Amino acid sequence: MSTDSKKSPNKLIALEFKTSTFSVPVLMLLTDDLISIEQQLKEKVNQAPDFFKNSPLVLDLQNINKLSSIINISALVGIIRKAGLLTVGLRGGNVEQNKQASELLIPVYSALSGSVLAENKKEKKSSPTPESKVDEKAGVIITTLITQPIRSGQRIYAEGDLIILSQVSAGAEIIAEGNIHVYNTLRGRALAGVQGNEDARIFCFDLQAELISIAGNYKVSEDLDKSVRNKPVQIYLQNEALIIKDIVQPH
Amino acid sequence: MARIIVVTSGKGGVGKTTTSAAIAMGLAKKGHKTAVIDFDVGLRNLDLIMGCERRVVYDFVNVINGEATLNQALIRDKNCNLLYILPASQTRDKDALSQEGVGRVLDELKKDFKYIVCDSPAGIEKGAHLAMYFADDAFVVTNPEVSSVRDSDRMLGILSSKSRRAEQNEEPINEFLLLTRYSPERVKLGEMLSVEDVQDILSLHLLGVIPESKSVLNASNSGTPVILDEKSDAGQAYADIVARYLGEERPHRFIDDKKGFFRNLFGGK
Ligand SMILES: Nc1ncnc2c1ncn2[C@@H]1O[C@H](COP(=O)(O)OP(=O)(O)OP(=O)(O)O)[C@@H](O)[C@H]1O
Ligand SMILES: [Mg+2]
Numbered sequence: 385m386s387t388d389s390k391k392s393p394n395k396l397i398a399l400e401f402k403t404s405t406f407s408v409p410v411l412m413l414l415t416d417d418l419i420s421i422e423q424q425l426k427e428k429v430n431q432a433p434d435f436f437k438n439s440p441l442v443l444d445l446q447n448i449n450k451l452s453s454i455i456n457i458s459a460l461v462g463i464i465r466k467a468g469l470l471t472v473g474l475r476g477g478n479v480e481q482n483k484q485a486s487e488l489l490i491p492v493y494s495a496l497s498g499s500v501l502a503e504n505k506k507e508k509k510s511s512p513t514p515e516s517k518v519d520e521k522a523g524v525i526i527t528t529l530i531t532q533p534i535r536s537g538q539r540i541y542a543e544g545d546l547i548i549l550s551q552v553s554a555g556a557e558i559i560a561e562g563n564i565h566v567y568n569t570l571r572g573r574a575l576a577g578v579q580g581n582e583d584a585r586i587f588c589f590d591l592q593a594e595l596i597s598i599a600g601n602y603k604v605s606e607d608l609d610k611s612v613r614n615k616p617v618q619i620y621l622q623n624e625a626l627i628i629k630d631i632v633q634p635h
Numbered sequence: 636m637a638r639i640i641v642v643t644s645g646k647g648g649v650g651k652t653t654t655s656a657a658i659a660m661g662l663a664k665k666g667h668k669t670a671v672i673d674f675d676v677g678l679r680n681l682d683l684i685m686g687c688e689r690r691v692v693y694d695f696v697n698v699i700n701g702e703a704t705l706n707q708a709l710i711r712d713k714n715c716n717l718l719y720i721l722p723a724s725q726t727r728d729k730d731a732l733s734q735e736g737v738g739r740v741l742d743e744l745k746k747d748f749k750y751i752v753c754d755s756p757a758g759i760e761k762g763a764h765l766a767m768y769f770a771d772d773a774f775v776v777t778n779p780e781v782s783s784v785r786d787s788d789r790m791l792g793i794l795s796s797k798s799r800r801a802e803q804n805e806e807p808i809n810e811f812l813l814l815t816r817y818s819p820e821r822v823k824l825g826e827m828l829s830v831e832d833v834q835d836i837l838s839l840h841l842l843g844v845i846p847e848s849k850s851v852l853n854a855s856n857s858g859t860p861v862i863l864d865e866k867s868d869a870g871q872a873y874a875d876i877v878a879r880y881l882g883e884e885r886p887h888r889f890i891d892d893k894k895g896f897f898r899n900l901f902g903g904k
Pocket of ligand 1: 646653
C-alpha cells in the first residue's frame with residue numbers, strides 16, 4: 385500500500401483497476417465426508433507439494449448438492465487450508481453454503497460461468513469487481529475481518545489484509561500476506577507481508593507485542609523502545625529496517 | 636431450557652472444584668434443579684467437597700458404558716434436595732470418557748435439570764476438552780497471577796474455537812471471569828495482579844472475586860460447599876456470583892480499589 389505521500393512524493397495516481405485472467409484449479413467434491421476429503425486431499429498434495437503450496441483453489445459443490453448433502457463450509461475451508469491450499473472462491477453452492485462462504489469472505493461464483501454472483505458483489509462494496517466476467521483473484525483485495533479476541537495459542541493466517549477489532553493476547557500469532565490492522569491492544573506476535581511483500585505495514589492501537597515482523601524483518605519485545613510502547617503506532621520497512629512511528633504524525 | 640455451565644481454567648489447583656460445588660449448591664438453593672458432574676476421571680474430588688464420597692456406588696463412566704442408569708448413579712445432596720452429584724470414577728483413566736457418551740448423558744440430564752455444572756479437570760487435554768465441549772456458559776476460574784491468567788486466556792481460545800457451539804457456528808459460549816484466592820493485601824504489596832490488571836489482559840466480563848479464605852479449607856474438610864457458610868467472606872462471594880449469574884445486580888465486594896502495582900510498574904492507563 386503506497387499511500388504514504390512521503391515515500392512517493394511525485395506519484396499522483398495511486399492505483400488502477402485491471403481485468404486479467406488467472407487459471408485456478410477447481411476442487412470438485414464428490415462426497416460430503418470430510419474425513420475422506422481431508423485424507424485424499426493430503427495424498428494429492430503430497431504427490432506434488434511444491435505445485436500445491438499456497439495455491440489458490442475454487443471449491444465446486446455442484447455434484448454433492450445433487451445428493452442433498454450437508455457440508456460445513458468453514459470446516460471444509462479449514463481442511464483445505466491445513467493441506468496448504470487457499471480457497472478463493474465457491475461455486476455451485478446452495479443458499480446456505482453461499483451464505484457461509486460470504487461470512488468467511490470467500491467470493492461466491494455462479495455454477496456455470498466464472499462470474500461472481502450479484503448478491504455477493506453487493507455485500508462486498510469494497511471489492512473492486514467492475515464487471516461480472518472477472519476471474520477469481522483479479523483485482524480482488526481479500527480482507528479478513530476478525531471481531532473476536534485472539535487468545536493465547538490461537539493462530540490466524542490471512543491471505544490478504546487482516547483487520548482485527550479485538551485484542552491479540554500474548555501467546556497468539558497473527559499472520560498476513562498483506563497489512564495487519566489491530567484496533568486494540570497487540571500483545572502477541574504479528575507478522576505482515578509473510579510472502580515477501582515489503583510494502584506491508586502493521587498498524588496497532590496499543591503496541592505491547594512479543595514480536596513484529598514485516599517480510600521476514602523482525603523485532604522482538606526486548607528490542608522495542610519505551611517510546612513506542614503502549615501507544616498507537618504504525619510499523620513499516622525502510623531499507624530493510626523496521627520503522628515504528630506514532631500513527632498520528634505532527635505536521 | 637437447561638443450561639450447561641463448565642467451570643474451567645487450564646491451570647490446576649486454582650479452585651475449580653471449590654467453585655463447582657459452591658455454585659451448584661447456590662443455584663439449587665435458589666430453587667433450580669441442578670446437577671454437578673465431576674469430569675476429573677481418575678482423581679475424583681468433587682464427592683469429597685460435597686461430602687458424599689461414602690455414598691458413591693456408580694459413576695459417570697459406568698453411565699457412559701451403560702453399566703448403570705443415570706438415576707442409579709446420581710447422588711442426591713444431603714443438604715439440598717434439588718441438587719444431584721454425578722461422581723467421577725477413581726479407577727479409570729481419562730480415556731474412559733468419549734464425546735458421544737458425554738453428549739448422551741448431558742442430553743438425558745437436560746430433560747430433567749435446569750442447570751448442569753461440569754467440573755473440569757486441569758489442563759487442555761481430553762478431559763478438559765469434553766467438559767467444555769457442550770457448554771452454554773463458561774466460568775473461567777483464574778488466580779491473580781501471571782501463569783494462571785495466561786492459561787485462562789489459552790482456555791478462552793479453546794472455548795471460542797473448539798466447542799460444539801463454535802464448530803456448529805452457533806452463538807458463542809458466554810464467558811465469565813471468576814477471580815479466586817484474591818488477597819487485596821498481597822495485591823497492595825505487589826505480590827499479586829489486581830482485578831484491573833487481570834481484566835485488562837483477559838477483557839472478560841467479571842462475575843465476581845472470591846477472596847483467599849480459611850473458610851474454604853474448613854468447608855472442604857467438613858464436606859459442605861463453602862456457600863453454605865453464610866457468614867464467611869468466600870461463602871458470600873459465591874452467593875453474589877450465583878445471584879449475578881441469575882441476573883441480579885450486586886456491587887462487587889472483596890476488591891481493593893487501589894491501583895495495582897503491576898499497572899503502575901508497566902505504565903498502564
Ligand atoms: N478462595 C480460596 N481461599 C483459600 N483456599 C482456596 C480457595 N479456593 C480454593 N482453595 C484451595 O485451593 C486448593 C485447590 O482447590 P480446588 O481443588 O477447588 O482447585 P481445582 O482447580 O479444582 O484443582 P484441580 O485442577 O486439581 O482440579 C484446595 O486446597 C482449596 O481448598
Ligand atoms: Mg478439581
